Amino acid sequence: LEFWIYSEAIFLFIVIIIFYYRGSYLSFYMTKIELKNFYILGEKKSRKVEKDFLARHPFVRKFSFNKIVSIREYREDGTLLCETPYNFGRINGEVKVYSIYGKLRRSSMYKEDELDGYSKHIAGNNLLLEQYFKRAKLHGITKEYDAVTGKLIKKINYKYNKIDGVMEIYDPERGTIIEKTLYKNGIKEGLSKFYYRTGQLKSETPYKNNIIYGTVKVYYKSGILLSETQYIDGIKDGLFKSYYQTGQLKSETSYKKGLLNGVEKIYYKSGVLFSETHYNNDKKHGTTKYFDPDGKLQYET
Structure with a gap:
C-alpha cells in the first residue's frame, strides 16, 4: 500500500512538471490533503464531471505554476456552492x-483576502442587499x-464601518x-424625521451627540402640528404643548428635569381656558380650577 501511494505521488509530481513547462494548469478534486484523494482531470479546458463524483470530492482547485488561482466548492448533491478566485495565495477578485x-x-x-468593493445578495430574482x-x-x-x-427599504451611508x-x-x-x-461618525447628530x-x-426629533436635545415635534396626518416638547440632554425640560387638528392650542405643561413643575393649562377647542393645575416636582400643588x-x-x- 505504501509503495502504491509513493508511486502515485511520483507520477503526480512528473505530471505537474510537464504541465508547468507547458504553461498549462492542473485541475483536480480533493476532500482531504491525502495523495489517494487527488485526481487529474485535464489541461486548460475544464471537463464535465458526473454529479456523484463531485459529491465525493466537493473541492476543485485550479493551479497555475503551482499557485492556486481559484477554488470551487460543491454541495453533497454535486451542485456548485461557491467560486473563489486567488492571486499569489490570497483571495482576489469576485467571490460568487x-x-x-x-x-x-x-x-x-x-x-x-479582505472585502473590498461592491457586494450584493440575491434571493430568487430579487436583489436583497447592496x-x-x-x-x-x-x-x-x-x-x-x-x-x-423588490422595493428599496433601507439606504445607509457608511464611512469605515460607521453610519455617516x-x-x-x-x-x-x-x-x-x-x-x-x-x-x-456612527451616532445620531441632527434631525431624525418619521x-x-x-x-x-x-415627527421631528433633534439629536446632539446621540441624545435628544431641542424641540420634538409631532404632526397630524393633515400636516397640522399635534405637539411639541422641549428636551435637554434627553430629558423633558421646558414647555410641552399639544394642539387640536384645527391648530388651536389644546394644552401646555411645564417640565423641569423630567418632572412636572409649574402650571398645566388645558383649553377648549374655542381657545377658552378649561382647567388650570399647579405642579411641584411631579405632584399637584394647590388647587385645580375649572x-x-x-x-x-x-x-x-
Whole structure:
C-alpha cells in the first residue's frame, strides 16, 4: 500500500512538471490533503464531471505554476456552492455563491483576502442587499430591498464601518420614505424625521451627540402640528404643548428635569381656558380650577 501511494505521488509530481513547462494548469478534486484523494482531470479546458463524483470530492482547485488561482466548492448533491478566485495565495477578485438551482445568491469583491468593493445578495430574482467595502469595512452606500416586492427599504451611508450621513427607511409596499435620520461618525447628530405611509411628515426629533436635545415635534396626518416638547440632554425640560387638528392650542405643561413643575393649562377647542393645575416636582400643588366655555370659574378642587 505504501509503495502504491509513493508511486502515485511520483507520477503526480512528473505530471505537474510537464504541465508547468507547458504553461498549462492542473485541475483536480480533493476532500482531504491525502495523495489517494487527488485526481487529474485535464489541461486548460475544464471537463464535465458526473454529479456523484463531485459529491465525493466537493473541492476543485485550479493551479497555475503551482499557485492556486481559484477554488470551487460543491454541495453533497454535486451542485456548485461557491467560486473563489486567488492571486499569489490570497483571495482576489469576485467571490460568487450559488443557490441549489444554480442561480447567483451572493457576489462580493475581495482584495488581499479582505472585502473590498461592491457586494450584493440575491434571493430568487430579487436583489436583497447592496454594499460597498473598503479594507473589509463598510464604506459607501448600503441598500436593502424587500424580498417580496423588490422595493428599496433601507439606504445607509457608511464611512469605515460607521453610519455617516443620512439613513433612510422606506415602506416595503408603497416605497415611500418612513424615516430619515442624520448620523455623524456612527451616532445620531441632527434631525431624525418619521413619516406616515402617505409620505406626510409625522415627527421631528433633534439629536446632539446621540441624545435628544431641542424641540420634538409631532404632526397630524393633515400636516397640522399635534405637539411639541422641549428636551435637554434627553430629558423633558421646558414647555410641552399639544394642539387640536384645527391648530388651536389644546394644552401646555411645564417640565423641569423630567418632572412636572409649574402650571398645566388645558383649553377648549374655542381657545377658552378649561382647567388650570399647579405642579411641584411631579405632584399637584394647590388647587385645580375649572372653567365653563365662557371662561367663568365653575369650581376648584
